[in-house]
Amino acid sequence: MSKQKYEIPTINKIDFAMASKYGSPVKSQKIRTEIDGVKISELTEKFGSPIFVFSQKQIEEKYHTLHNAFSSRYPDVTFGWSYKTNYLNEICKIYHDLGSVAEVVSEFEYQKARALGVEGKDIIFNGPYKPKADLKIAVEEGAKIHVDNLFEINDLEEIAEELGIKIPVAIRINMDTGIYPQWSRFGFNFENGDALDAVERMYAGGKLYLTGIHSHIGTFMLDANAYRLATMKIMQLKERVERKFNAEIAYIDLGGGFASKSNLKGIYQSAEVVVPTADDYAEAITNAIYEFNKSENLPKLYLETGRHLIDEAGYLLTSVWGHKRFPDGKKGYILDAGVNLLYTSTWYNFNIELDKRYEGDNEASMLNGPLCMNIDIIEENLMLPPLDRGSVLTISPVGAYNYTQAMQFIRYKPAVVLIDKEGTPRVIKEVDDLATINYKEV
Amino acid sequence: MKVIEELVLDENNVAFHPMMGNSYQLNPIAKEIVSAIKQSKSKDEILQELSLKYDVAKEELFIDISDFFAKLKVYGLLS
Ligand SMILES: Cc1ncc(COP(=O)(O)O)c(C=O)c1O
Numbered sequence: 001m002s003k004q005k006y007e008i009p010t011i012n013k014i015d016f017a018m019a020s021k022y023g024s025p026v027k028s029q030k031i032r033t034e035i036d037g038v039k040i041s042e043l044t045e046k047f048g049s050p051i052f053v054f055s056q057k058q059i060e061e062k063y064h065t066l067h068n069a070f071s072s073r074y075p076d077v078t079f080g081w082s083y084k085t086n087y088l089n090e091i092c093k094i095y096h097d098l099g100s101v102a103e104v105v106s107e108f109e110y111q112k113a114r115a116l117g118v119e120g121k122d123i124i125f126n127g128p129y130k131p132k133a134d135l136k137i138a139v140e141e142g143a144k145i146h147v148d149n150l151f152e153i154n155d156l157e158e159i160a161e162e163l164g165i166k167i168p169v170a171i172r173i174n175m176d177t178g179i180y181p182q183w184s185r186f187g188f189n190f191e192n193g194d195a196l197d198a199v200e201r202m203y204a205g206g207k208l209y210l211t212g213i214h215s216h217i218g219t220f221m222l223d224a225n226a227y228r229l230a231t232m233k234i235m236q237l238k239e240r241v242e243r244k245f246n247a248e249i250a251y252i253d254l255g256g257g258f259a260s261k262s263n264l265k266g267i268y269q270s271a272e273v274v275v276p277t278a279d280d281y282a283e284a285i286t287n288a289i290y291e292f293n294k295s296e297n298l299p300k301l302y303l304e305t306g307r308h309l310i311d312e313a314g315y316l317l318t319s320v321w322g323h324k325r326f327p328d329g330k331k332g333y334i335l336d337a338g339v340n341l342l343y344t345s346t347w348y349n350f351n352i353e354l355d356k357r358y359e360g361d362n363e364a365s366m367l368n369g370p371l372c373m374n375i376d377i378i379e380e381n382l383m384l385p386p387l388d389r390g391s392v393l394t395i396s397p398v399g400a401y402n403y404t405q406a407m408q409f410i411r412y413k414p415a416v417v418l419i420d421k422e423g424t425p426r427v428i429k430e431v432d433d434l435a436t437i438n439y440k441e442v
Numbered sequence: 443m444k445v446i447e448e449l450v451l452d453e454n455n456v457a458f459h460p461m462m463g464n465s466y467q468l469n470p471i472a473k474e475i476v477s478a479i480k481q482s483k484s485k486d487e488i489l490q491e492l493s494l495k496y497d498v499a500k501e502e503l504f505i506d507i508s509d510f511f512a513k514l515k516v517y518g519l520l521s
Contacts, residue, residue, distance in 0.1 A: 006498035009472035009510045013517060014456070014465040026467065325509050329516030361467055386506075 008386040010360045025383050026361040032353035032394045035315055037423045040355045044392050047427060049319040050337035052403055052416040054428075056094060058313035059399075060421070063098050066258075066305060069282035074289065077301045080124045082256050083109040085306030085400050086314075090418055090428040092116055095309075103256075103304040107134035110143070124253065124302065126172065126214070128186060135159065139167055146170045146214045146253070148187055153202060160207035170212030170253065171198060175233045177226035183218050190233045196240060203245050210247050212302075213238055216255025219307060220264070220347075224280040227254060231288035239294045249295075253302035254285055260311030262397050263349040278308075307400035314399020316341060320391040321370065331365040333387060338369010338376040341414065342398065343405035345378055352378075355392040358385035367393075371410050408437070446519045447480050459519070466517070471496070475510060479520070485511060 012026060033040055036055050043053060063079075070077040080103035081095035087109060092102070093116060102113035105127035113123050120141025128148045130138075135152070136159045138145060147153060147169050160167045172187030173195040188195040202208040213234045217226055231254060238249045258281050261271040289298065318337035326332050339345050352367070362383035369376040378395070406413055413436075416429040449457045449466075455473050457466040468476065471492070478488045489507055493500045514520040 003497035004495055006496040006503075007469055007471055008506045009469060009475050011457075011466050011468050011472050011476075011510065011513055011517070014467050323509070325512035325516070329513065331509075360469060 007359045008388075010363070010386055012361045012363050026363075028362070028383075029357055029385060030351070030353045031355070031357055033355060035394075036419045038419055038425050040317060040392055040394060043417065043425060044317055044319065047415055047417050047425070048431065049317060049392065050335075050341065050414045051317050052341075052398070052414060053315045053317060053425070054091065054310075054399060054416065054418045055313045055315075056418055056420050057423075059091075059094055059310060060098065062309050062313065063095070063100075066278045066282075066309065067099075069278035070286065070301070070303070073282055073286040074301055075298065077303065079309075080253075080302055080304045082304045082306030083112065084404055085256075086310055087112055087404055088416060088429055089116060091310070101302075107131055110134060110138060114141075124214075124304065126216075126304075130155075132159070136162070139163065144170060144212065146172045146187075146212070147198070147202075148172055150198065150201065153198070153205070153208065157205050157207045166206075167208050168211040169202070169208050170214050170251070171195065171202075171210060172214045172216070173234070173237065174215060174217075175230060177217050177229040177233075179218055179221065179223065179226045181218075183216070187215070190237060195237055199241050199245065210241055210245070210249060212251040212253060213241075213249060214253040214255065214302075216304065217257055219257050220259045221257040222259055222274055222276065224276040224284040227281060228284040228288045230254060231285050232292050235289060235292035235294075238299065239292075242295060249299060251300035251302055252289070253304065256304040256306045256308075258305050258308035260307045260397055260400060262311060262344075263351070264347055265349055310399040311397040312399060314397060314402070316395040316398045316402070318393050318395060320387045320389055320393070322389060323387070326366070330381075331363055331384070331386075333365060333367050333384075334370065335367055335378065335393065336370050336411075337395075337414070338371050338378060340369065340371055340376075340407045340409045340411060341402060342369075342378060342395070343402050343407075344398065344400070348397075350378070350395045351397070352382060353394045353396075354385075354387070355394070358387060358391070360386045373410075408432070412436070444479075444520065446476065446514065449476060449480075449519065451476065462518070464517075472510065475507070479514075 035053055036057055079100045081100040082103045101122040102118045103124045104110045104113055120143045123143040125138045125143045126146045132155050139159050156167055173190050174184045174187050175190035188198045199210055215230050217230050234252050241247050259275045261275055263271050318335045321334045321336055323333045362385050365382050365384040367378040412432040415427055415431040417425045418428045419425045449459055451457050455468045457468055493503050
């Protein structure tokens with residue numbers, strides 16, 4: 001006698017209040033069977049689990065949308081790929097091929113950009129810590145140096161002396177744009193006059209001259225108007241510096257900070273509602289340039305957008321390893337990926353999708369990673385149907401910061417796959433192994 | 443009398459507990475298990491029976507039945 005088809009036995013208390021308020025929370029399932037036409041099951045079978053997956057098609061579409069929003073309004077705009085957001089070589093290459101210069105904040109990011117063939121003049125060197133030896137190389141190679149503090153001015157003057165040249169530099173400024181918290185740690189403050197004083201200090205030394213003004217007001221900015229204020233203040237400083245020092249500020253740089261369509265914890269409207277569009281950001285910035293420009297020429301405009309460009313093009317596929325029933329009745333799943341790979345889990349409510357439709361009603365479930373650490377929680381409370389060992393969940397958006405900030409902790413860092421524009425997946429970074437872990441130990 | 447014995451099962455796989463005033467959604471195999479418990483069958487007997495009837499590895503079924511019993515306890519239907 002052949003056996004009958006099996007289904008996991010389930011019992012769930014019916015909450016009539018909840019059922020009428022939210023439709024049917026016990027039945028609805030979010031399902032994703034493929035990324036750019038490649039089956040989720042094919043990806044994990046071929047490349048393993050957990051695995052990061054990036055879509056080149058989605059990267060390029062997003063880039064063109066944002067670039068068009070600016071270039072349709074302004075004649076001279078260039079993007080600088082924010083390396084820290086994701087500095088996998090193949091990812092950086094996509095942005096460079098699209099026309100981005102490189103925006104780096106450390107010596108190794110600088111070296112990575114150079115190794116990828118980016119010329120010094122196409123590298124923006126930001127950040128509060130620029131070791132002098134590396135700063136000197138950047139100066140020699142003609143990189144755009146964005147000065148953060150007075151010590152750096154001293155270092156640059158010494159380098160100018162050593163090289164027998166005058167160095168063109170840009171200055172990073174910070175300001176009140178109505179955003180809390182205000183990022184006042186980086187660069188020089190606009191309102192209290194520090195920024196203008198710093199420029200004065202540069203010109204007094206006679207070895208540096210200013211060609212650019214930069215700001216980065218924060219990340220995940222949900223208010224496009226903050227960029228209008230930032231641009232206004234940059235343009236006001238530009239005008240003062242040009243008048244006072246007979247300088248020519250060739251470019252302004254508004255940094256990064258545009259939000260991605262992810263759902264932030266504590267914000268209950270959907271991302272579609274609260275996140276400004278590319279056009280909103282572009283309008284705020286370019287209108288303010290036109291409005292406050294007092295020079296004959298318009299400055300070149302740089303942007304260092306990271307998160308907005310890549311977040312939604314990145315996915316993490318993770319598999320169920322086991323489950324248990326906690327004493328409070330909640331179902332707990334053990335996954336093969338956890339907070340070691342999901343740095344942004346502190347702020348985001350991720351979109352978590354199933355690889356197929358599952359039989360059975362949803363119940364409150366907790367998603368835990370593989371770490372033997374109590375903090376390894378991806379989701380406290382998610383309504384999920386009964387999953388099996390091997391069920392695959394797709395977590396998104398995870399394209400920004402999660403790979404670069406993934407911890408080499410307890411488990412090996414996973415492989416990364418890129419699906420190219422033809423829909424062909426290939427490994428761009430292999431899974432780590434013991435040699436990676438032990439590398440350079442003596 | 444065990445609390446679970448007071449559960450009233452209907453043809454839509456909904457179980458109602460008159461004293462507690464709670465309703466529960468079950469699936470067919472869950473309904474079978476509840477009926478078996480009402481007939482005072484042990485967890486082990488239920489495991490044997492279902493593993494003969496359904497296309498599932500016994501080790502896997504053991505996990506699922508244990509989970510199901512745990513849930514009945516959380517709901518106060520079993521002690
Ligand atoms: C100087 C600078 N530019 C650009 C970025 C990229 O920011 P985002 O990913 O928010 O666009 C950052 C991130 O912190 C930054 O510090």
